[in-house]
Amino acid sequence: MTTIVAGGATGTPTAARRTRRGVWHAILRNRKAMVGAFLFVLFCLLAAFPRLFVPWQHGDPRTVGATPLQHPSGKHWLGTTGLGQDVYAELIYSTRESLLIALIAGLGATVLSVLIGVSAAYLGGGADDALSMLTDIFLVLPTFPLIIVLATYAGKGNLTVIIVVLIVTGWSYGARQMRAQALSLRNREFLESARVRGERSSYIIIFEVLPTMTSLILANFLGAALYAVLTAAGLQFLGLGDPNSLSWGTMLYWAQNQGALVNGLPAWALSPGLAVALLGVAFALLNYAFDEISNPALRPVRRRRVRAHS
């Protein structure tokens, strides 16, 4: 819910083209962007090279140990699970799946929303009406219950199902924004000139329209990825994921089922959720920072200049 709302600030799309150097400069100067980027890079490293961070755990972090339900100690930094697995090792090794779900589902949803939003705006007429109606319907359908219904019927525990479901339910908000921005671009001169040059529609959409929408597309991807992280973790926490997979949501599921809190092991119960939260925060910070960069009105205070009309 909040993800739907949080991105909605870009009221009027600003299609100002910036030079690449300007964007980098803006990112480097924006503290939110830096913190978000740092967290994101950290999680990417964890996902790519988990072994570097758990040097003593060369095999499967799920190996059943002899000492279950340990409190955090020098040997087990975050304690052990009910089966004696090391929580810290599990946490690090789980990064990969959680991050992959977020990136793939975020990417899929973004591609879908660009396809539908931009074609609706570009085609116009009846096609626009139909696609807009479809978008609105998906926007209003309650997603989390729909996801649960779908995941229940489609067989619990299938990762592909979860990703597909996240994509199907996650594209609509972005599509609406894409359509709005593409509509505002439709009658600009540079598109007119491309049309007069006799370019094909596909060429115009890919090489003329999409580049001007980069910042919106990026913001959408971040929003969709945030939504995917939170929702996937929620689904797995409810037990709709694969109980044998290594991911944060599954860890939470087991922690809840084996009574981590009741047994006085908050480190085990809370650390996977903290990881989810941090990854979510990384996406949210980047998203908000891009919002600030692409919409100068929202930037932290500076002397107000005369607003330049693009």
Place this chain on the structure above:
Amino acid sequence: MRFLLRRLGFFVLTLWAAMTLNFFIPRLMPGSPEQALRDRFSKGGQIVTTAQMRRVLEEFGFDPNKNIVIQYLEYLKSMVTGHWGVSIGSSLGTPVTTLIGHALPWTLGLVGIATILAFIIGTLIGTIAGWRRGGLVDGIVPPVFVVTSALPYFWVALLFISLFAMGNHPWLPNDFNYDQGLHPGFNPTFIGSVLKHGILPAGTILITAVGGWILTMRNNMITTLAEDYVRMARAKGIPNRKIMVGYAARNAFLPNLSGFAMSLGFVIAGTILVEYVFNYPGLGYMFYNATVSTDFPLLQALFLLVTLAVLICVLLCDFAVFLLDPRARAKG
């Protein structure tokens, strides 16, 4: 008038889409519901006669001998007329409407109040943060609430439980809606118990939901404050407070209204995870239980109910915008 008619059309169409999804999802998925039912019953150690089985399946709208189109039409008819079938889960045979009736007040009370509070508080803080650009509030608000709005609901819930509801003398209870030893009634002990059990779940929702409202309201305020009519009001020497509330906030608030309407609709389902963590016997918890016991009729009824709630709220919001915003009237 055309505007309102369009919205009504959208209402009917979306409801139809939700019902159709409800009808086709179980039929498109692998495995027959009849087999699933049989498995379920044999797992529970119950002996089911063929007649009972047929009755349950009929309630569910399944009849392998009938044409799927006829099944679909009959299903639509029974949904519209309120025959939503009987539960095939833990409370076998109870009409799902009865089950929902028991859980609905708890969810409405807890999540509804929390959502409305979050919206009001968020809008107020957002208004102030946007008005005092670069002030103390504006310096703290955006970073803090970008973070809180990205926290998973259930994690905040778990955090609260471990902070406030663990140990030998917990400050607050961590499950159910009231002390199970009490009898429901209008007496101080019972009401106190209900309130005490509501604090943690409501706090969870408040903390995770308020951030989104603050940020959008702040950003809307900033955009609105750059409008010419605000400058005009300033030039006329209208008191600041009046500009903030009557000129800027009033207009900045409008785009948020539809978001609020949707979140009110999602009240019924958006907090499945919170109710699950706190074992709060509302609709969300029921939804979870329906999944665990693959109680298809209950699941479908709940899904339909949530869609209906969202749609009604969105429709009401459209009417409200129609009344509040002359531009919407002119456009229609």
